Amino acid sequence: EIVMTQSPASLSVSPEERVTLSCRASQSVSDHLAWYQHKPGQSPRLLIYGASTRATDTPVRFSGSGSGTEFTLTISRLQSEDFAVYYCLQYKNWPPRYTFGQGTKLEIK
Amino acid sequence: EVQLVESGGGFVQPGRSLRLSCTTSGFTFGDYSMGWFRQAPGKGLEWVGFIRSKTYGETTEIAASVEGRFTISRDDSKNIAYLQMDSLKIEDTAIYYCSRHATPATGTHIWGLGTLVTVSS
Numbered sequence: 001e002i003v004m005t006q007s008p009a010s011l012s013v014s015p016e017e018r019v020t021l022s023c024r025a026s027q028s029v030s031d032h033l034a035w036y037q038h039k040p041g042q043s044p045r046l047l048i049y050g051a052s053t054r055a056t057d058t059p060v061r062f063s064g065s066g067s068g069t070e071f072t073l074t075i076s077r078l079q080s081e082d083f084a085v086y087y088c089l090q091y092k093n094w095p096p097r098y099t100f101g102q103g104t105k106l107e108i109k
Numbered sequence: 110e111v112q113l114v115e116s117g118g119g120f121v122q123p124g125r126s127l128r129l130s131c132t133t134s135g136f137t138f139g140d141y142s143m144g145w146f147r148q149a150p151g152k153g154l155e156w157v158g159f160i161r162s163k164t165y166g167e168t169t170e171i172a173a174s175v176e177g178r179f180t181i182s183r184d185d186s187k188n189i190a191y192l193q194m195d196s197l198k199i200e201d202t203a204i205y206y207c208s209r210h211a212t213p214a215t216g217t218h219i220w221g222l223g224t225l226v227t228v229s230s
Binding site: 001032034036038041042043044046049050053055056087089091095096097098099100101102103 | 159172
């Protein structure tokens with residue numbers, strides 16, 4: 001099983017700040033990496049797929065980068081609606097055995 | 110508008126069974142693979158499995174943690190995907206979500222709001 005490790009586990013930041021979240025894979029997943037935003041009581045929302053491609057309706061302040069085993073999600077200027085838990089997901093395995101990171105919780109400072 | 114609504118969750122004793130439904134609308138259900146995910150209380154997201162479309166034989170993939178106990182099926186005439194959960198364990202307690210598409214590879218990955226399954230004696 002590919003283990004996905006996110007850091008930090010939580011982060012306290014102020015609106016308008018720039019933040020970078022990390023996700024590391026235990027073995028290469030190429031660019032088969034996605035980022036999701038999850039708020040309480042809502043369904044997870046796809047932000048980034050293919051490591052760096054924004055999904056439809058994803059604001060441009062969200063950007064993804066990386067390949068292989070190291071990935072980052074950057075939010076250039078945090079807005080109030082961005083405070084949530086963020087998960088990375090690898091979907092490279094064959095046979096399919098997809099795995100998420102444990103999540104990074106963004107909190108308002 | 111694409112909609113996915115999970116149902117069938119509830120309280121069940123260990124060792125019993127439960128079948129979840131994912132009722133969909135707003136798209137041609139038969140053209141899509143359908144995925145299942147879960148989130149245990151206070152934990153992160155976990156992939157459960159998916160079923161391919163009829164074009165790909167309606168074959169399924171299941172996570173090791175539930176293999177042999179959970180099965181996924183679909184009824185294209187009703188636009189519904191199912192998650193049959195047998196021999197339930199306390200650690201299966203979670204919110205269960207279904208998704209259109211097995212993965213986000215195409216750039217869209219719409220999920221439902223989930224249904225809560227509580228396994229307890």
